[in-house]
Amino acid sequence: MPDCPNPPVVSELLPGILFALVFYWALIATFYRAFIWKRTASPLPIPLTPAPQSRAGVVGRLLLELVLFRSLARASLITWVGSILFHYGLLWLLIMHLRLLFPQLPLALLPFIQFSGWALLAMMSGLLILLLRRCLVDRVRYISSPSDYLHLLLLMAIGITGALIKRHWPADLYSTGEFLRGALTAQWQSLPDSASLMVHLALVSVLMLIFPVSKLIHGIGIVFSPTWNQRER
Amino acid sequence: MNDSQPVAAAEVPSVVGRYRVIPLIREGAMSNEHSAVADASVQQQLKLPGTLVEDWHDRAIARLGELVASRRGLRVFLDTCTKCGACTDKCHYFLGTHDARNMPVARQDLLRSVYRRYFTFAGRFFPWLVGARKLDKALLQDWYNYFHQCSECRRCTVFCPKGIDTSEVTMAGREILASVGLGQQYSQEIITKVNSIGNNLGMKAPALAHVLESLEEDILEETGVPVRLPLDDPDADMLVVTPSADFFAEPHVDGLIGYAKVLHQSGIRWTFSSAASEAANFALFTGQHDHMRDIALRIRNAAVELNVSRLVIGECGHAWRVAYSFLDALVGPMNFLEAAHPRAQHICELTHELLESGVIRLDAERNRGKVVTYHDSCNVARGAGMGNIKGGQFTIPRELLVASVPQVIDMSRDTTHQRTFCCGGGGGLLTDDLMNVRIKGALPRAQALREVVTSHQVTHLVAICAICKTQLSAVLPHHDLANVQVTSLHQLVGDALLLDGNKANT
Ligand code: SF4
Ligand code: SF4
Numbered sequence: 001m002p003d004c005p006n007p008p009v010v011s012e013l014l015p016g017i018l019f020a021l022v023f024y025w026a027l028i029a030t031f032y033r034a035f036i037w038k039r040t041a042s043p044l045p046i047p048l049t050p051a052p053q054s055r056a057g058v059v060g061r062l063l064l065e066l067v068l069f070r071s072l073a074r075a076s077l078i079t080w081v082g083s084i085l086f087h088y089g090l091l092w093l094l095i096m097h098l099r100l101l102f103p104q105l106p107l108a109l110l111p112f113i114q115f116s117g118w119a120l121l122a123m124m125s126g127l128l129i130l131l132l133r134r135c136l137v138d139r140v141r142y143i144s145s146p147s148d149y150l151h152l153l154l155l156m157a158i159g160i161t162g163a164l165i166k167r168h169w170p171a172d173l174y175s176t177g178e179f180l181r182g183a184l185t186a187q188w189q190s191l192p193d194s195a196s197l198m199v200h201l202a203l204v205s206v207l208m209l210i211f212p213v214s215k216l217i218h219g220i221g222i223v224f225s226p227t228w229n230q231r232e233r
Numbered sequence: 234m235n236d237s238q239p240v241a242a243a244e245v246p247s248v249v250g251r252y253r254v255i256p257l258i259r260e261g262a263m264s265n266e267h268s269a270v271a272d273a274s275v276q277q278q279l280k281l282p283g284t285l286v287e288d289w290h291d292r293a294i295a296r297l298g299e300l301v302a303s304r305r306g307l308r309v310f311l312d313t314c315t316k317c318g319a320c321t322d323k324c325h326y327f328l329g330t331h332d333a334r335n336m337p338v339a340r341q342d343l344l345r346s347v348y349r350r351y352f353t354f355a356g357r358f359f360p361w362l363v364g365a366r367k368l369d370k371a372l373l374q375d376w377y378n379y380f381h382q383c384s385e386c387r388r389c390t391v392f393c394p395k396g397i398d399t400s401e402v403t404m405a406g407r408e409i410l411a412s413v414g415l416g417q418q419y420s421q422e423i424i425t426k427v428n429s430i431g432n433n434l435g436m437k438a439p440a441l442a443h444v445l446e447s448l449e450e451d452i453l454e455e456t457g458v459p460v461r462l463p464l465d466d467p468d469a470d471m472l473v474v475t476p477s478a479d480f481f482a483e484p485h486v487d488g489l490i491g492y493a494k495v496l497h498q499s500g501i502r503w504t505f506s507s508a509a510s511e512a513a514n515f516a517l518f519t520g521q522h523d524h525m526r527d528i529a530l531r532i533r534n535a536a537v538e539l540n541v542s543r544l545v546i547g548e549c550g551h552a553w554r555v556a557y558s559f560l561d562a563l564v565g566p567m568n569f570l571e572a573a574h575p576r577a578q579h580i581c582e583l584t585h586e587l588l589e590s591g592v593i594r595l596d597a598e599r600n601r602g603k604v605v606t607y608h609d610s611c612n613v614a615r616g617a618g619m620g621n622i623k624g625g626q627f628t629i630p631r632e633l634l635v636a637s638v639p640q641v642i643d644m645s646r647d648t649t650h651q652r653t654f655c656c657g658g659g660g661g662l663l664t665d666d667l668m669n670v671r672i673k674g675a676l677p678r679a680q681a682l683r684e685v686v687t688s689h690q691v692t693h694l695v696a697i698c699a700i701c702k703t704q705l706s707a708v709l710p711h712h713d714l715a716n717v718q719v720t721s722l723h724q725l726v727g728d729a730l731l732l733d734g735n736k737a738n739t
Contacts, residue, residue, distance in 0.1 A: 033312075036308075037305060037308060037309055037312075040301075040302060040303070040304070040305040040308050041303055041304070041305060042304070042305040042306065043303065043304060043522060043562065044522070044558070044559050044562050044563075045558055045559070045562060046306055046398060046401065046558070046616075047558075048387065048390050048391065048396065048398070048615055048651075049558075049614070049615055049616060049617060049618050049626070049651075050618060050623045050624045050626070050627075050651065051618075051623075052623075053623065065394065065396070069394050071319070071391065071392055071393055071394045071396070072317070072319050072392075072394035074391065074392055075319035075320065075323065075392035075393070075394070076318070076319050076392075079317055079318065079319055083317075083394075133318065134318075137318065138257055138258050139255075139258055139318060139321040139322065139333070139336060140316070140317075140318035140321065142258055142260075142333050142336070142339065143316050143318060143321065143336065143338050143339055143342065144316055145316070145362065145363050145364030146361065146362050146363075146364075147355070147359075147362045147363045147364075148315075148316050150362075210355075213353070213354045213355050214355060214363075215312075215313065215314065215315045215316070217312070217313070218313040218314075218315050218395055221309050221312055221313030221395060222313065222394075222395055222396065224305065224309045225306075225309055225310075225313070225395060225396035225397070226305060226306040226309070226396075226398075227306070227390055227396040227397075227398050228396040232618050232623075233557075233576070233618075
């Protein structure tokens with residue numbers, strides 16, 4: 001290419017650049033939010049008692065909440081089931097997506113790829129349970145804002161486009177990987193020519209864009225919740 | 234301002250249902266219930282504006298900004314709620330009133346919507362999307378009404394998957410309201426009294442001395458044993474600070490007599506203090522940390538002045554939370570306390586210790602005929618501990634009861650221990666102008682009590698909190714439970730205690 005960069009090339013690289021920007025925004029802004037929480041003074045100890053007396057106990061308590069959603073299980077079994085299905089389905093799929101970061105498929109990821117259909121089913125049913133609850137239970141409807149529904153719909157749309165890529169309009173895995181690796185390491189590549197992939201990535205970008213400035217960041221907030229992370233004397 | 238009618242028992246929701254039945258929401262059902270706003274004189278004594286200030290909007294927003302920047306809990310709680318709805322059916326005021334804004338998350342949202350509008354990106358630029366709102370007069374009024382329909386009991390926190398503590402939001406809301414001129418008469422007036430006179434009731438030292446003397450005479454008459462109730466005894470080793478209701482209110486005073494008997498039998502030299510004749514700290518309720526410190530400091534100063542090495546707190550729920558969880562942070566270190574008891578002790582811990590070591594003996598037969606059940610007070614259950622063992626706040630009072638009464642029955646596990654329901658009168662709501670809220674808020678407790686009254690013929694409801702005792706005595710008749718007697722734990726202990734006439738505490 002003699003007179004590089006020429007306009008068409010830049011426009012081809014634009015998706016990668018945007019994706020990188022959004023990705024690093026999500027990362028940095030999330031850290032910044034956590035930093036703000038950390039920086040804010042905590043004048044009085046307000047653990048919810050009985051609270052653990054040791055640091056290890058506090059870690060255990062936080063893990064129970066983060067991993068098993070213990071308090072939610074106490075409160076509402078149906079919400080707990082919906083949340084567990086959604087979060088673990090999503091986690092499974094996120095791990096599955098790590099394949100895109102490697103030029104050669106790591107064997108450890110095989111089971112994640114194999115069962116990704118089930119994981120997607122779990123995630124979608126979880127989201128559906130949560131959405132139905134939000135629409136049908138008068139108490140939950142009362143406290144919901146448009147964004148609360150939209151978050152669920154966005155995640156569902158990401159799941160659906162993901163399924164489409166997998167089943168109907170497959171995108172070239174290798175060049176998708178090239179694109180992602182290129183985007184994250186500032187060696188931009190063009191996006192593979194696939195409409196479903198484009199929509200999927202656009203939706204994921206929206207998710208990453210709003211993640212740090214919305215309630216979606218709650219998983220990190222939990223760690224800073226003084227009712228749980230403080231010891232009893 | 235308050236246009237609700239005096240309460241008739243018929244208005245109260247049916248007690249036939251169970252607390253597990255979740256009502257449909259009724260918007261605005263309690264929007265006309267408001268506690269009286271503080272008089273200008275009271276506000277001014279606390280260096281707060283006497284009436285709603287001209288620039289209330291700007292000052293409220295500024296104060297909210299300061300609080301969010303200085304209280305991590307508040308900020309995290311406002312940021313992390315996902316509106317999952319897990320807490321929506323956990324508040325006794327919602328269960329009793331059905332008012333949608335009495336759902337914990339909806340109560341938080343009164344403040345959160347404003348926080349979002351002024352302090353977050355999404356709320357500033359897309360308010361309609363995230364339910365962000367400008368603060369206007371109507372919302373300010375809602376703040377006032379609904380932040381005074383929360384007893385800061387933290388039951389909702391037990392069920393929130395983010396650990397969100399609605400009480401912190403309520404406290405912040407009340408703090409802001411007071412700072413723009415809308416304090417609550419009941420709580421703020423009490424804070425002025427405890428500051429100027431030493432106790433919530435405004436009872437002066439000579440009156441207190443007189444009360445204690447006549448109680449000594451009563452005990453002597455009843456038991457033939459000269460049990461003392463010393464005041465400002467300079468030779469004492471232990472200071473006992475108790476809610477002032479214990480000095481005269483029923484059934485509290487019988488609990489006070491119980492403490493005196495136990496202390497007499499222990500042989501410890503102890504005293505009350507006229508300067509710190511109040512354990513309660515209503516600044517916890519109003520969220521005013523500076524006043525909370527001043528009130529706590531009064532106790533520390535009294536202890537230092539009397540040169541005691543032990544500090545014991547009487548039966549008071551929120552006072553125990555302040556003593557157990559906050560004292561060090563507020564006025565610590567408490568380095569004048571003896572090494573064996575390096576922090577303030579609860580009277581139940583002390584009695585339990587004496588019982589374990591055999592210093593006192595209890596004969597449950599003396600309470601034959603009584604069937605008792607125990608009401609866990611919210612601040613003890615969820616804001617404090619006892620006896621340096623996890624969950625001691627649940628086991629120690631129950632062990633004392635079992636040792637004092639032949640028949641002890643627990644209410645449904647959904648309504649005791651960490652999941653206990655508030656009596657309905659805590660957090661600065663124990664005022665006549667909120668009687669309607671108080672009666673309705675007691676519904677879940679009353680329902681659980683009714684179960685054990687029906688199944689086990691329970692005769693006594695035992696509490697270790699002055700507010701619980703006053704509230705439950707007042708509202709149980711409205712739930713058709715007038716024949717259950719609300720009782721101080723230490724009354725039963727005192728009645729079961731084997732008193733020894735020779736062990737004079739002089
Ligand atoms: S349980 Fe917690 S996160 Fe869920 S709606 Fe209530 S306050 Fe919000
Ligand atoms: S703290 Fe208690 S009174 Fe306040 S909202 Fe939560 S459950 Fe209701």
